[in-house]
Amino acid sequence: AAVYLPFAFSTGRSGMLFIEFALTLAGAVLVSGFTALTLSPMMCSKLLRHSNKHGRLFEFGERILQGLDQGYRTLLDRVLGLRWLTIGVAAAVVAAMLGLFLSLPDELAPAEDQGIIIGFGTAPEGATIDYTDRYAKQMENIYEAVPEQNRFFKIVGFSGVTNVIGFIGLKPWNERERSAQQIAQSLFPAFSDIAGLRAFPVTPPPLGQTRFGQPVSFVVQSTGTWEDLDETVSKLLAKMAENSQLTNPDSDLKLNKPELRIDINREKVAVVGASIDTVGRTLETMLGGRNVTRFKKGTEQYDVIVQIDDDSRRTPGDLSNIFVRGNNDTMIQLQNLATVTETVAAKELNHFNKLRAATVSAGLAPGYSQGEALEWMENALREVAPDALYDLSGQSREFRESASGAMTLMVLALIFIYLVLSAQFESFIDPLIILVAVPLAMFGAFLCLVMLNKGNDLGWWTVTGSWNIYTQIGAVTLVGLISKHGILIVEFANQLREQGMAKRDAVLQSASLRLRPILMTTGAMVLGAVPLAFATGAGAEARHQIGWVIAGGMSFGTVFTLFVVPVVYLFLSGQHRGPATD
Template identity: 45%
Template sequence: MQAFPVMRQGFGQRTQKPVQFVLGGGTYEELARWRDTLIDHVRENNPRLMALESNYNETQPQLRVEIDYERAASLGVTVMEIGRTLEVLLGGRNVTRYVDDGEEYDVILEGDRGSQNSPRALDNIQVRSARTGELIPLASLVTLSDFAGASTLNRFDRIRAITIEANLADGYPLGEALTYLEEAAAELLPEEAQTNVAGASRDFRQASGATAFLLILGALVVFLVLAAQFESLIHPLVIMLTVPLAMSGALLALLLSGQSLNIYSQVGLVLLIGLAAKNGILIVEFANQLRDEGQAFRTALIEASVTRLRPILMTAVTTMAGAIPLIISTGPGAESRLVIGTVIMAGVGSATLFTLFVVPVAYDLLARHTGSPGAVKRQLEEEIANAPSD
């Protein structure tokens, strides 16, 4: 359940499709066959991938020059001479440079463009024999054939590549589409075929990995801050147990409402780490204070849970109420506000519900044999007070 926003392009620019699946590893002819195999399979089995196309389109009329190597060798014409002649007359060759008035200019040798209007112009080209020095018609050494080729030959990560592009049907996650293409390519294509992603699909993959790292880093920072405050590793662990439960509630709300995990919901999940930990802090901190006053462990825990119930509910209700305008707002940007509001409301609600049950039980099981943050201070004060005076 993930999606990635694609920025709209300005007028005159080609809008990239969200699915950018790259095939690489062979010659362009092999890549074209692999592309056709994969596209035909997708069209037959997955209608949710729409408007399939590639950036390798054989629509450019071209001529293939096939050299008769035996005849060329018998007449003393080398393949290099044939290639260099075609390069000069049909393209152009930089032969030298000259300097005039302090400026350097390239000298390019090329054929007359006016005599190259048709493929038959190749019949007028002649090459010189290295053996006899005579001019020999090129048409007697080569065979011309028409074919349709691609106007551009693309590479990806320095290898020959063809990129397959597609649009997604409504409700079809980009991550699921990429996984489907990778599995289909592994099943249908030979082992030497390489796959990768580009464009919006590459950004999506990178953002997905960054999301997990961001959430883990946020939870770790909160845990370390709480550990420093409570002077314990057990108490922060009890508090942080509500964070995954709160995120589960937020993700469930996104799923039930038909929304996606995008950049806005990721912001909401990061905010939820602190909001979910707040309720556990109220219970654990007050229980520690009661234990510092000398109350028994179970009595302090029960009184802290009962006493802090009202503050927990009040802060939860006000936080959830603050998210309502985000959910019901309209106009430009309403979609992004809706996602953040849904995450906050559902996450805080589930965190509050689970806090009332999970935190007291976890505190009773894990923190029974731990001291409160003030225990060390009281012990030092008692030892100083009971120490014999000089």
């Protein structure tokens, strides 16, 4: 239970998942321990009966187990005679474990098939709602052609008249062969063919995140001007175009929004008897509209809005048709009082941590992880603008914070379990012997994840593995489970030495006698993890990660524990009470 304690204090969205997991398992372990110490002995006294004669199945199984016991004892006896070779093999396994870990993709959580695909579209700046809707209907046609869909809809004008968002609902998992990610990937060419929109499909982010957008959200900051920031962002986008693993790179800093700059000649305005306030209110009323009164007809009430007709305010030349009231109620044409200049401006100017900032976003090609993408982005920014500042936002920020927090919690978990074992064994050496099994078990876990990726690359299966929040949960569980094997061996070996047995004989007998409970624990956990490893349907991607980490880690870790822990015990174990000496 001690291994889960640090995770009860984790924070953030991923912390919420860790807290529930940690408290649930810690509570289950405590209740199980209480039951094992109280109810189980009572049940044994009532239910178990000694018998001199057993059935054929029992005798067959017993012969197999006895042969396994004898074979393991003989092999372990030889291994104990090759201590340095065993230590060298264990060191090589630990080095391989580190290599496998570094080769794993790094992400917040695996992409999950949530049965929904989201389509985004952006029209050119200055486009009208009718223009956006006309091309958004092509997105509807694409949605309708997807054989796995059973519903869809779109919203035109989502967060601005130039934006459109659409949702495709997919059939249940058992009624389709392709996943949501595969369907979204197949829609990219069709979305790219929409001439009037910059459109792309995405799948919702995992872990119930509510943010729309891309998994890569890279914030470039500057203390200079907006033009300097735009130049840096343009160079970064050009560099991103060279990386085919980043899809739909974009930036929220766009200095291309059409703008009309009206410079009023104050002297002319004064000569005709008008005022700057009158000119401003006239433009506001004619172009933006003004609610001047309400009109009642029967039981209905209507707002009266003064505004030029839409067709009369579409082009910059239409400003010449606006008149301003002057002296003696004379009407003066606006173009005689002001100069109109067509220019462009930023659509929006954002700040991040009190600095001018632009967010560069991108999607990820299949097989390309968030960790790899962010590392590439950092190197690319250093290449195009070595002095530029950057930060992360959205999904990328949550991923980076979760990754750093998880490693800290893993270290704390190892420290906690070490301290608890030190108190239990009244030794600082015995816990080290027990925890030797942890990196060996991690080798098995990481090997399974790497093999999943290799098989996916070869097209043998669709399951992949990565270092994410779910594999971290599996790894924490693995630490507690694999430590039990070492505890069984070390504790019983210490007891035998206190009875006067030599160190080598004690650890040999201890490991041999504890073989069956170790195998029973391993078999129960591996068989319990198999349904997770081969799960299907909703949430299967998350369960795969936990299942394969536990199954692979327990399988390989048990094999290494049975041989490496006894050897390390011979090297590190100190003196114990007893008449015999080594």
